[in-house]
Amino acid sequence: MNLEAQEVAVRVTGRSLLTGVNLTALPATLVGLLGPNGSGKSTLLRVLAGLRRPDQGRVLLDGADRAAVPRRALARRVAIVTQHVPSDVDMTVLDVLLLARIPHRSRLAPVSVVDTAMAGEALVRAGLPGFGGRRWNGLSGGERQRVDIARALLQQPDLLLLDEPTNHLDIRHRLDLFHRLRSCGATVVAALHDLELAAAFCDRVIVLQHGSVVADGPPARALTPDLIRRVYEVDADVTARPDGRADVRIRT
Numbered sequence: 001m002n003l004e005a006q007e008v009a010v011r012v013t014g015r016s017l018l019t020g021v022n023l024t025a026l027p028a029t030l031v032g033l034l035g036p037n038g039s040g041k042s043t044l045l046r047v048l049a050g051l052r053r054p055d056q057g058r059v060l061l062d063g064a065d066r067a068a069v070p071r072r073a074l075a076r077r078v079a080i081v082t083q084h085v086p087s088d089v090d091m092t093v094l095d096v097l098l099l100a101r102i103p104h105r106s107r108l109a110p111v112s113v114v115d116t117a118m119a120g121e122a123l124v125r126a127g128l129p130g131f132g133g134r135r136w137n138g139l140s141g142g143e144r145q146r147v148d149i150a151r152a153l154l155q156q157p158d159l160l161l162l163d164e165p166t167n168h169l170d171i172r173h174r175l176d177l178f179h180r181l182r183s184c185g186a187t188v189v190a191a192l193h194d195l196e197l198a199a200a201f202c203d204r205v206i207v208l209q210h211g212s213v214v215a216d217g218p219p220a221r222a223l224t225p226d227l228i229r230r231v232y233e234v235d236a237d238v239t240a241r242p243d244g245r246a247d248v249r250i251r252t
């Protein structure tokens, strides 16, 4: 799916959270939304997901205004994993995963054997075989995050929006996740704090500062040492790779 945001602005009680944000994510690419704490990444993701209406500007999905796309089509085609999922959800892991298949079934149709099999395979791919009967709210932070991402992938969306999908994951599961996001076939937009992994895996990065885009492009072009110093106030060494990605090393 082609995703476009045009001149998006969000204001809250006279304060601008986003100003004139433009963004394009081409089909089947991985786009990293970067920026320091409070720069507007989650707010922008919520606008892209339709969870928040912008005060100005619009979001286009395959060229159509998001607001005009029927809700059922959106439920099938767009998945989002936010940071703040209520932790009092008392469901089994299998039932949480099966939520992803609801938009793909006809109304009132029961869960099919195929859906259950797909959920089992999703758990295996998430490295959590046998977790289907566990309570979701009894999982560790990283396990829960892996289930939430597995649920979003099980939805087989064309657009996947992720808010800090790696913050609870150990390094191996971070790498696994980035490889899966790159090969899942969906357009993925992920808010990320890990510059090194973002530079190594994303096709494109969009850097926000104080609610505005300050850099946009392939990591090798957008993430210069100067930009990283100005935005994050840290020093970094950046080596461009021929494919547009980059090796970033933060100086400690």
Ligand SMILES: Nc1ncnc2c1ncn2[C@@H]1O[C@H](COP(=O)(O)OP(=O)(O)OP(=O)(O)O)[C@@H](O)[C@H]1O
Binding pocket: 012, 017, 035, 036, 037, 038, 039, 040, 041, 042, 043, 044, 191
């Ligand atoms: N509903 C709201 N009312 C007032 N201010 C808000 C609201 N939502 C977000 N903000 C403010 O908007 C700014 C951007 O918040 P946002 O959560 O989008 O940033 P972020 O880049 O995702 O941050 P982080 O990296 O810390 O998660 C912050 O200063 C935040 O305090």
